[in-house]
Amino acid sequence: EPEVTQTPSHQVTQMGQEVILRCVPISNHLYFYWYRQILGQKVEFLVSFYNNEISEKSEIFDDQFSVERPDGSNFTLKIRSTKLEDSAMYFCASQVNEQFFGPGTRLTVL
Amino acid sequence: AQKVTQAQTEISVVEKEDVTLDCVYETRDTTYYLFWYKQPPSGELVFLIRRNSFDEQNEISGRYSWNFQKSTSSFNFTITASQVVDSAVYFCALSEEGDFGNEKLTFGTGTRLTIIP
Numbered sequence: 001e002p003e004v005t006q007t008p009s010h011q012v013t014q015m016g017q018e019v020i021l022r023c024v025p026i027s028n029h030l031y032f033y034w035y036r037q038i039l040g041q042k043v044e045f046l047v048s049f050y051n052n053e054i055s056e057k058s059e060i061f062d063d064q065f066s067v068e069r070p071d072g073s074n075f076t077l078k079i080r081s082t083k084l085e086d087s088a089m090y091f092c093a094s095q096v097n098e099q100f101f102g103p104g105t106r107l108t109v110l
Numbered sequence: 111a112q113k114v115t116q117a118q119t120e121i122s123v124v125e126k127e128d129v130t131l132d133c134v135y136e137t138r139d140t141t142y143y144l145f146w147y148k149q150p151p152s153g154e155l156v157f158l159i160r161r162n163s164f165d166e167q168n169e170i171s172g173r174y175s176w177n178f179q180k181s182t183s184s185f186n187f188t189i190t191a192s193q194v195v196d197s198a199v200y201f202c203a204l205s206e207e208g209d210f211g212n213e214k215l216t217f218g219t220g221t222r223l224t225i226i227p
Binding site for chain 1: 145147153154155156157160201203208211212213214215216217218219220
């Protein structure tokens with residue numbers, strides 16, 4: 001069964017460093033998303049991506065964040081200069097009808 | 111603005127008991143979608159169901175059933191004959207269709223379900 005994959009599973013970084021989180025969505029899906037979940041809290045929408053551009057973004061998705069689909073298969077989330085409060089689980093999702101989520105990348109900012 | 115409320119933060123039941131997880135939502139749209147996801151201790155989000163706002167029929171899938179009532183803006187989830195493997199955090203979510211067909215999900219705060227052997 002096709003699935004969304006994410007790498008790495010866990011990323012540790014120093015505050016101020018750039019990180020790139022990678023996702024491979026399900027191949028025939030058209031819509032792509034990033035969500036985050038701070039430990040013990042609810043899942044929050046960050047951004048949706050369709051037809052090679054952002055279709056919607058939340059207030060959390062400020063200028064420090066960017067997304068890209070560089071090669072038609074990968075879908076990346078870049079955080080330019082990480083802060084302590086960026087520590088969270090980041091989920092990628094792709095959708096035709098329902099959204100299927102990847103296993104997540106746990107980002108720890110020290 | 112959309113909102114999803116899961117008033118039950120934690121529930122514990124003994125194995126084989128039935129349990130119902132409550133979900134109440136708010137939206138101004140007439141077309142929307144409701145979801146349930148399971149998050150086991152391993153952390154991934156497992157899709158359980160998607161229901162559109164025009165389909166109020168209850169659904170049953172094995173031990174799982176869902177009761178959608180538009181009149182009370184609720185979409186409750188019942189597990190029958192619970193098992194230890196059902197222990198997880200369960201999230202209810204709501205989406206409205208965006209301008210491009212995308213569906214931004216708004217999640218509730220989740221209900222942590224513990225099944226006691």
